[in-house]
Amino acid sequence: MDYITWRSIYTVIVFVLFIGIGVWAFSKARKKSFDEAANSIFEEDELDRSQQNDTKQESKNNE
Template sequence: MDFSTLEGLKPMLISIQTLVLFVLFICLVLWAYSKRRKSTFDELANSIFDEEEQAAGQYQGTDPDRAGAIKK
């Protein structure tokens, strides 16, 4: 195979690569928006609020003022 043959295959290879990436993108979108995953994603999205509620009673440091300086 010489250089001119590879240059002739280049447009076809680029098209195949684009098609494969498009199919992978569609599969990823379908996976992310599937109804089976909704409860898991909702639980993970709200987990940050659970951690804040648990940590609210454990904070014993000094409170910063609005400018960020620590109050004495």
């Protein structure tokens, strides 16, 4: 086999992998875990705010 044939096979393999990753990423089975990951940043912000409020209340109680 010559170089052009190997490049063609490689191109087909990479294309199939690309399609496979696209199907995996947009499948309905993965939607829940992707949504949880996307919203996790907001959950961390809420935890930070509640911890800050707790420390503010503690400092008011100590005065």
